Every structure is written in C-alpha cells, then in structure tokens.
Amino acid sequence: MAEPSAAPWVPNGTTLADRICGLLRINRLTLAKYRFCYLGLVPVFVIYWILRLEPIGRTFILSFYDWHLVRPIKPFVGLANYQELLRDENFLLALKNTTLFAVFVVGISVILGLALAVLLAGQLRFTPAYQAIYFLPVITPMVPMAIAWKWIFDARYGILNYALSWFGVRPIGWLTSPDVAMWAIIIMSVWKVLGYNMVLLLVGLKSIPAVYYEAASIDGAAGWAMFRRITLPLLKPILLFVVVISTINAYNVFTQVYVMTQGSQAAPGAPLRVLVFDIYQNGFQFFKMGYASAEAVVLTLIVLALTLIQLRVIRMDGE
C-alpha cells in the first residue's frame, strides 16, 4: 500500500485514490480505513439484500399482480388486491383480532414486566434465579411450547382446568370455545414474552443513577411519587423500545395460533384468525401470492405507522 499522503487534501492527485481523497477531503490513511470497513460490510450487505431487502421489495411488487403460485399467467392488476382487501371479511376479521391480541399482549406484558422488574430491582434474595425462571420461556422454542400449552388448556385433561376445579370452576373449553380461545392465546403469549420485557426493563431500571433517588428522598419523596417522577421518566427510552418491539412482535403473531388451531381438538379458526395466519393461508394454502403480498404490505404499513406514532407520542411527552 502506498504511503499515505502527508497533506490532508491533495487537489491534483495523480492516482484514483488521490482523486477520491481529494473529492472526500480525506487523507489516504482514512481512505484505506473506509475501504476496509466498506469491503468488510459488503458480504453482510449482500446477504441482507438477498434475504431481507429483495424479498420485501418483491413483496411490494407482487402485491400489484394477480400472482398465483402455480398458474403461468400472472396479470398486473394495479391496486385491485388492495381494493379487495377492504371488502374481505376474513382480512378485516384478522385485522380486528390481531389488533385486539396486540393491545392486550403488549399492555399486559409491559405492565407485568415492569412490575416484575421493579420487584427484582430491589434487594430481593435469589434475584438471578427469579430472572432465569422468568426468562426461560423466551429461550424455549415456540412450537413445542404451543403444543405444551395446548395440553395445559385441554378441557378434560388440562392442568389449568384441574387447578380451577379446586375452586369449584366447571371445565372451560379454553381452546374450543370461540369466546375464550383468544384469551387462551393471549395468556400463552404473555407468558412467552414477559421475561424478555422484564429483563430489558430491569436493565433500564438499574441504569438509573442512585443519586436521583437519594436527592428525591432528601426532598421527602417516596414510593409511588418517586416511581412516577423519577423512574418512569428516566425509563422512557427503554420503555419505548419494549413497547415498539412488543407491538411489532404481537402484530406478527402466527406460530402459536397455527399450532393451536390444528386438529380436531384444536381452537376454532375464525376467532383466532390473525393477519399472518391469513397471509399464510392465502399464500401457501390457496397459492394467491399477489393477494397475500398485499396483505403483507398492509401489515408492514400498520406496524410502521404504529411504531412512528409511539415514537412521536413518547417524544412529545418527553419534550
């Protein structure tokens, strides 16, 4: 490699590198660093392009076509798929169910996660053990867990109904009754995500300097007032992150719904129809890839809009 130019900016460089240095107003050493970094990033970017950006872009394009997976003719239909979505009862039902699911799962898991984090941030004994116990569901795979929960919810042999029977509660068809099936999925999903939220919020809590609490206690603040005036405002960035990530994940709910609606002893389809399941069914069962792509685009836009709104609301609140 050539010696880096002593001058920070060489206006009349004789090599390409010199010209680039001139254009960017950097020396050759800096250019070499940039080149190394960008070359190092190329493989990652290529993989990211192939696995993420290209499929997302293709999904947007497919959504304007009547793209059947098998049929050779795939006509361009413009916005027809989107217009059809507005009239599709299944899609609207899925949108409603997914929103309901997201509101409850995010709400419950964030509030409970925060409560647990506050408890564990105190001088409790065996805190690491509790953390590990609450975090365990996060690292266990969803499919076996969904199957296990299917048994927990089983009306006749499930441990949940067995426990409830001690209090005189008659067997509940957790998964088979359309009225309660969604609640069963919400309970299972909160259980799965609670530990993740708790750990993040715990990290946030521990990063708040103790000096604020000391100053507040000198001023006579305690308990709820201290939590409201110090903990919550300083926890806001982490809280925002947790809410955004939980919302995105909740809108993408699929695996537990898919597993728990399979078989004759499973949950009914309609009350548990969620957006990703609807996309899966249209795409991979009915092979309507164009239509499923339009649904995926709508889901992306919804999640994007919600994330932006959440960011905006929390920032405005902070200002």
Next chain:
Amino acid sequence: MRKLLRSGKTGAPGTTRRMFLKQVGAAGLTAAAAPVLRPRVSMAAAPVTLSLWTGYPELEPFYKKAAEEYAKTHSGFKLEALSSQLREMEQKLTAAIPTDTGPDVFDIGRNISLVFADAGLLPPNPPKVMSLVKSKAYHPVVVEYNTWKGQVYGIPFQEGSKPALFYNTKMFTEAGLDPNKPPTTFDELMAAARKLAKKDAPGNLVRAGLSLRLSGQGSGVAEKWWYVLHAMGGDIVVQTKSGKWHNGYDNEAGRAALKFYIDAVHKYQVDDTKLPHDAAAFASEQAAMLMREAWVIGELKAKGPKVQYATVAVPRAKRWGGMTQPWSLYVTRNTKYPDVAWDFAMFLVSPPMAILHLQMTGWTSMRQDVDWTPILKETPQFKPFLVWDKGRGQYTEPAIPVFDELETKLAERLVTAYADKSLMDKPDGIAKRIKEMAAQTDDLLKKAGLYGTN
C-alpha cells in the same frame, strides 16, 4: 409425442401455427424413426432409479416394499421415496412442479393436482394408463373426479375420504341397543347417540354419544358436515346446466344439516367441544359413535385393541351416499423415464398391491375389481369401505380449483355456528347463518368467474 406431453401445451390456446407444425413434424419424425431408434428392451433392463414423493409418511414403507416386488420382474429398478407431512409436501410440490425439479412420481390430493393440470404442468394419462382408468376397475364417479377439461390425470390410488359409521358394540349392548341393528337413518343415529351419551354427577358429558367434528381450522369440518348435508339432499356447491356453479346448501337441506349439529351439541348434548374427539376419543372409549375413514381401523388396532366395535355405512335421510375423494398417483413431465414411471404407478394400484397397501397402511384402494375376501375375513370392519351396497351412491368434490378455499372458509363459519347455543330451536337463526355462509361461497365462486344460477 413425449415432448408434446412434456410441454403441457397440447391444444393450449396459446399454441401458434408454427409451433404446432414444428411439434407435429417432430412427432412424425419420432414416430417414423421409433422402430429403428428405440431399443426394444424390457422396461427396466438398464438400471432405473425413480424418485417418489408422498404427503403421507405411513405410505413410505408400502412404497418401498412395492418397489422390491416390482424389482423382482424389472431388474435394475430402484425407488427413492421421500415423505413429509401433507402440507409440507403440498408446498414442496408447488415449488417443484412448475420448475420441473420434482420427482418422477408423486401422490397428492386433487386440490393440488387440479391446479397443476389447470396450469398445463401435468401430463395427462397416456393411452395405456387410460385403458386401465376407464376400465371397470374404477367407478365412473372416480374417473370423473380425475378429469379436468376433458383430460384424465393420474391413477386413482387410495380413498382419501370415504367415511363409515364406527360404533362401539359393547356400549350399544349396555345402552339397550342391538349392535346388530346399527342406525340406518340420521334420526335413528341421533336417537342412538342420546342413549349412548353419558354424563357424570355434576352433569358434565363424559362420553359422547356421537363424536362430531366441532372445532379446529381447515376444510375437514365442512367435509364432515357434508356427510349430513348430502344425506339431507344438499351439496356444498351445485353445477347449473350452463356449467356454472352456486352454493347448494342455502335450502332446507342446509338448514337441516346445521340443525342436526346444533341439536347434537346443545339440545340433546350428545357431544361437547370439551371432550376429546376423533379416533383418539373412540379408541379411549370416550365416544360411542364416530363417522370416519378406514384408517381409523389401523389406529384402533394400535391404540385401542380392546375396543369392541363394528362399522356400517353412513346413515341415510332423503338420500344415501358416501363421499369419495380419490388420492391419485401422478407422473411428472420432467421424468427421464415416463414409461417406467407410469408402469410402476400402474403396478402400485394392481390388485395384489392394493391388498398389500391396505394391510400395511390401513388406507383402502379405489379399485372395485379386487377380491377383498381375505381382508374381510380378518377384519370385517373394512366392509362398508370396500363393498358398496346397492342403492348407496357416491358423491365427490367438484372439479373447481377454488373449492378448497370455499370449503375451508365455510368450515370456519360452521365452527362458530356450532358453538352458538342461541341457535337452538331457532329456525330463523339457523336460516340466517346458512344464508351468510352461502353468500360467502357464492362470492368466492364469483371471484373465480364460476358463479351462475342458470
């Protein structure tokens, strides 16, 4: 000619005159040169390895055993069988067939093969196979099932959906019913179910008199409802004289079929969503009666060997019939050995293999020219699946690509209706639900360009 078949475009509207002349010319040359160029050797004299894909893992041992038998008369023949769960296999095939990267032979339901045939991706049956399929070996309904736009695709292999009524003979006796006189009508079926249902002291149903498909997602719920609907005189869709389709259940039959389920669950409480269902419930004696396919016999041998039971044809009401849903074998257009592949597929459905197939898997053959006596001596419960009574008709799914979607969506609405206690003794409520379901069915037919009433 093979090229014509493999292109899948024979007679397609998009074929140009030039292309047609080229193809005819090529076919002529091939035909003329065939006696000289084609080696007249037995089919598998040279080593041939075929690949076969199945969506039923329990069929894999049968395919391997059959391949061993085939190899006895076709030296050098080998089979590589690949199995996976049905939905996965459907997706594999959907990716592989359009790109000509599939196996030589595969089995699949018509919901998938019809889409391939419609897209010109499957070769229709060659003449030798046609003579078998159109012989008396198969019921005309079965041949019709495999026909799409005048061409027959695949060799009917096994029955995918023919149901019979399974009933527990011990429970019949205990309930004061004669196990030699099983229900023959749906009224008798409900009456027997009421006697067979059992509750515990607090009033919870602990044994279903008749186990029905009440929950879960997927077209199976609607398919089981169709057993009752058909007997009542309805169908999920019906074809008009002009070849269009519309729902066939927004009528007295549809309302009666839904009422049968509502009565069973809420009025007479012969079944409950909270109970275990399906073959598992029958095997564990938590259900006294069940309408299901022949595979349950194998399931009972394994999981409920002590269950005393018999089988009989699904009862009748206004009409008597049994659903049939052939699962067929297809040869792909990309196979290097179409002659061997078709020959092996025909071997798989031959009478000796049909018996082996049933013995090894519990699935019944579609052929009606097999002597089932040895099987029936050993397992008389196979009778309603293998021997067709006089006067008992057969019905099947219509050949329309959108049927799987409309049946799946109908199933979801049925599940919601079954759980709605307010529909009990409310004919108007039932009629309203049926109308909503029917509107959805018609809407899907309209979107597919298939709807019509004349």
